[in-house]
Amino acid sequence: MSRPNMPSFPFLLALCPYLDQRLGTAGNHVDLSHVAPMPVGGEMTAKIHLDAIDGTKLTFSVAVADGYALVGKGTHERAIIDRSRFDLATFKRFGTA
Numbered sequence: 001m002s003r004p005n006m007p008s009f010p011f012l013l014a015l016c017p018y019l020d021q022r023l024g025t026a027g028n029h030v031d032l033s034h035v036a037p038m039p040v041g042g043e044m045t046a047k048i049h050l051d052a053i054d055g056t057k058l059t060f061s062v063a064v065a066d067g068y069a070l071v072g073k074g075t076h077e078r079a080i081i082d083r084s085r086f087d088l089a090t091f092k093r094f095g096t097a
Contacts, residue, residue, distance in 0.1 A: 033072065034071065035073060049061045
């Protein structure tokens, strides 16, 4: 499991049922540590807890295990965003959404 993959997928899956279709989330801070090795292609389970809501900021704790032991843990912050405003800001900055 690579660290870039660890912070995104579980949070998106956990939040999707609760967000209006016009809204999304964007990660804005990640503090994750690997605590044990995991083989390529190994199965894992992520346990996520929403620790705090501060306006549009969501703070989660996460623990990732492979069935034998904890392999990763940490915190992750996401912001609730308006998709159309985000796409417009991206277009203005880069010329593409």
